[in-house]
Amino acid sequence: MNDAGAQDSANARRARLMALLVRVASRDGSALRDLYDRTSAKLFGICMRICGERQGAEDVLQEVYIAVWNRAAGYDPERSSPITWLATMARNRAIDWRRSNRKAEEMLPIESASVVEDAADSAPDLVDRAREAERLRACLDALDARTSRAIREAYYAGFSYAELATREAVPLGTMKSWIRRGLDRLRKCLTDGG
Amino acid sequence: MADELVPPAGDPDCLAAELALGLLDGADRAAALRLMIVDASFAQRVDSWRERLAPLNDAIPELAPPAHLWRSIESRLHDGPRGALIRWRAATAGMTALAAALLAVIVLRSPAPSPVPTAAPTPKLVAQLGAPQATALLAVYEDQSGNLIVRPAVVDAHDRDAELWVIPKGGRPVSLGVIARDRPTRVALGARRGLLAPDAILAVSLEPIGGSPTGQPTGPVVAQGTISII
Numbered sequence: 001m002n003d004a005g006a007q008d009s010a011n012a013r014r015a016r017l018m019a020l021l022v023r024v025a026s027r028d029g030s031a032l033r034d035l036y037d038r039t040s041a042k043l044f045g046i047c048m049r050i051c052g053e054r055q056g057a058e059d060v061l062q063e064v065y066i067a068v069w070n071r072a073a074g075y076d077p078e079r080s081s082p083i084t085w086l087a088t089m090a091r092n093r094a095i096d097w098r099r100s101n102r103k104a105e106e107m108l109p110i111e112s113a114s115v116v117e118d119a120a121d122s123a124p125d126l127v128d129r130a131r132e133a134e135r136l137r138a139c140l141d142a143l144d145a146r147t148s149r150a151i152r153e154a155y156y157a158g159f160s161y162a163e164l165a166t167r168e169a170v171p172l173g174t175m176k177s178w179i180r181r182g183l184d185r186l187r188k189c190l191t192d193g194g
Numbered sequence: 195m196a197d198e199l200v201p202p203a204g205d206p207d208c209l210a211a212e213l214a215l216g217l218l219d220g221a222d223r224a225a226a227l228r229l230m231i232v233d234a235s236f237a238q239r240v241d242s243w244r245e246r247l248a249p250l251n252d253a254i255p256e257l258a259p260p261a262h263l264w265r266s267i268e269s270r271l272h273d274g275p276r277g278a279l280i281r282w283r284a285a286t287a288g289m290t291a292l293a294a295a296l297l298a299v300i301v302l303r304s305p306a307p308s309p310v311p312t313a314a315p316t317p318k319l320v321a322q323l324g325a326p327q328a329t330a331l332l333a334v335y336e337d338q339s340g341n342l343i344v345r346p347a348v349v350d351a352h353d354r355d356a357e358l359w360v361i362p363k364g365g366r367p368v369s370l371g372v373i374a375r376d377r378p379t380r381v382a383l384g385a386r387r388g389l390l391a392p393d394a395i396l397a398v399s400l401e402p403i404g405g406s407p408t409g410q411p412t413g414p415v416v417a418q419g420t421i422s423i424i
Contacts, residue, residue: 029268029271032267032271033264033268036264036267040258040259040263040264041256041257041258041259042251042254042256044256044257044258044259045254045255045256045257046251046254048257049254058259058260058263061259061263062263062266062267062270065267066267066270066271069271079237079238079241080241080244080245081245081248083248084244084245084248087248087251088244091216092216095216099219099220099223129249129252130252132249133249133250133252133253135249136246136247136249136250137249151215152250154215154216154217155215155216155247155250156250156254158216159216159217160216160217160218160219161212161217161218161219162219164217179212179217180205180208180212183208183211183212183215184208186211187207187211187246190246
């Protein structure tokens with residue numbers, strides 16, 4: 001598939017998800033089922049990554065789709081793409097679950113949070129998305145290694161500042177300084193077109 | 195070196211990134227989530243960061259949930275209040291799944307009761323535009339600015355322009371202008387904003403480049419639908 005065709009396909013995919021969200025907002029159960037079939041594997045992957053255990057991830061995923069059912073009318077296409085909106089719902093609920101259920105000794109090993117970044121982007125129709133992913137990866141790699149690692153761990157595993165500080169055995173204030181400086185540089189790298 | 199400065203703790207963009215990343219805990223997280231509700235510019239910063247970071251999701255392996263999970267979800271769907279959405283459902287009843295896949299969508303936000311953003315959900319106007327030629331587009335009405343933002347999602351018109359029309363009940367089409375095929379178009383409605391009534395029809399037709407020469411639609415209508423309040 002060439003780039004233009006791939007882009008059409010990505011646009012069609014986005015439009016389809018938007019149309020499904022509008023139908024879900026109208027309390028159309030078959031639309032929710034369709035949306036679930038198209039997105040649940042992605043969202044379940046996110047929930048598993050952050051919850052770190054199957055039962056928790058299943059509970060969170062249920063809550064996510066119930067929330068989609070009740071809140072789809074609030075989806076604003078000017079603010080986010082449909083898949084990012086859905087992924088954010090999954091991330092937020094998984095993080096909430098983790099914050100209230102985690103035990104200190106249950107933290108994921110560092111490797112499990114950093115290995116996945118090298119996984120191939122397997123979505124063939126998301127050409128722009130693949131470019132964005134490449135760009136983000138390059139900007140993260142441009143940070144110093146410990147900051148880059150901390151930011152990726154925060155995203156993939158849902159670690160808070162306090163947890164990251166404990167893992168790296170540095171004071172909380174030090175971890176905050178690393179990450180805030182890193183985020184500032186990351187934003188500049190992503191927005192400066194460089 | 196300015197580049198190496200640590201942003202101060204209160205920096206809104208930094209706080210937005212911290213929330214989007216999931217770094218905040220307890221009261222800090224709750225406060226940032228509240229700020230999103232009352233501060234639109236902060237919410238926009240958070241959304242920007244979420245979109246910036248979203249490509250990281252692509253590296254997370256997909257994982258099929260167990261089959262019983264859908265049944266659990268389905269059994270809970272009708273627990274909550276169903277409310278005023280039913281009216282809108284009536285307007286769309288009878289659409290087939292195939293037709294729905296070809297829908298264009300218009301989402302319109304009704305005027306806010308006060309200029310101060312609040313946590314209360316604002317009611318919305320929604321129209322679905324049936325699209326016989328699989329042209330899907332989506333528009334959002336910004337009540338503060340009076341702008342209609344039209345986002346063509348799939349436009350297949352190489353030698354023609356897509357023109358947006360509002361048709362008042364019992365009236366003639368009024369042009370809202372040509373919409374770009376590759377990026378969002380902002381239509382300043384001005385005095386025409388009163389035309390976006392719940393019983394009006396919105397339509398998109400294909401016209402010669404530059405728009406209809408007659409002031410009325412001349413080409414095929416590729417999307418149209420009525421507006422309903424939900």
